[in-house]
Amino acid sequence: MKRKDRSGLISAASVLLTLIFTFCMVSVLLSGAGIYKKLSADETGLWETRTCSQFIATKVRQAASPESVSTATFGDSDALIIEDVIEGERFLTYIYVYEGTLRELFAAEGSEEPAAGELLAAAGGLSLTLKGDLLTGQLTGSDGSVTPICVQVRGGLQ
Secondary structure (H helix, E strand, O other): OHHHHHHHHHHHHHHHHHHHHHHHHHHHHHHHHHHHHHHHHHHHHHHHHHHHHHHHHHHHHOOOOHHHEEEEEEOOEEEEEEEEEEOOEEEEEEEEEEOOEEEEEEEEOOOOOHHHOEEEEEEEEEEEEEEOOEEEEEEEEOOOOEEEEEEEOOOOOO
């Protein structure tokens, strides 16, 4: 009779240990999933601002001459403006933030419309200043993070 009581106790202990192990395993998996989701969201925000600031720097470096680079207000934010002359006609490339997105617009002079720009990435704002041959400013990401921009305008140099 004592043998039956002991086997029931062992079975109950085995079930209890299995339940505790299962609970611990699910807890670890759920906390890992939460951490991954947060890291992934943080990385996406960083990717947007870093990529966009590098895009702006690359566009400035591709300018034909320092005189072809300027800044002005376009739409509802500051804009980087790069002038190109193609077959005698003047074209302007605008890089600006409009309605929460960083955009690029390549258009003939006089036909610029902020809503027509190509969407590049989500962004909160763009602020630029050009003093001499130094372009400085900051790009605000859609999550509020701020990335500084500092590029020397050296267009035409190889």
